[in-house]
Amino acid sequence: AQSVTQLDSHVSVSEGTPVLLRCNYSSSYSPSLFWYVQHPNKGLQLLLKYTSAATLVKGINGFEAEFKKSETSFHLTKPSAHMSDAAEYFCVVSASGGSNYKLTFGKGTLLTVNP
């Protein structure tokens, strides 16, 4: 079985400073990993996806994430936060093999951006 742990339930940064949202995963096989963002009263939007092609994955809105197998981590970063980045972020892993349609979500990290 696979699982995801988001290490911070809430992260607060100032506008213009770097963002780091931490995620550790557990999976028996090479996982597919995702970061989704959810703005208030909106649906989940895919930020980026890792599927073993490259360990550094670039996503939308300047976000990127690095897959580190030795650390079983997939942390999300952005060099400079914007006010519009304030939202909840979910780290997600898909099951392996024949069940890799089933997504397992972390508990989420609420990002607050202060002016």
Add this chain to the structure above:
Amino acid sequence: GAGVSQSPSNKVTEKGKDVELRCDPISGHTALYWYRQSLGQGLEFLIYFQGNSAPDKSGLPSDRFSAERTGGSVSTLTIQRTQQEDSAVYLCASSYYLQGDTQYFGPGTRLTVL
């Protein structure tokens, strides 16, 4: 193009009533998924469809929950005899392929059971 749409956006019902939640996937997507997002449990997988078939119903929390999909497109999630613990946001997603493809989510239906 148009994304995944869900209706209603909000539903308030009384305990014991039945409710139907609708999902319109992205045109051409063969796979459709239902998830539930609640305060206590986070985001949980409920069921998926490949075409009109639902091979995996393992996430449905009880036999009061059922879902169907017709014409390989629209899906309906039905909750019978609703309970207060059913209060949650119900999210639908679709993908072009089933295995390992990106899932695109709708805005959700917020269900409140009084």
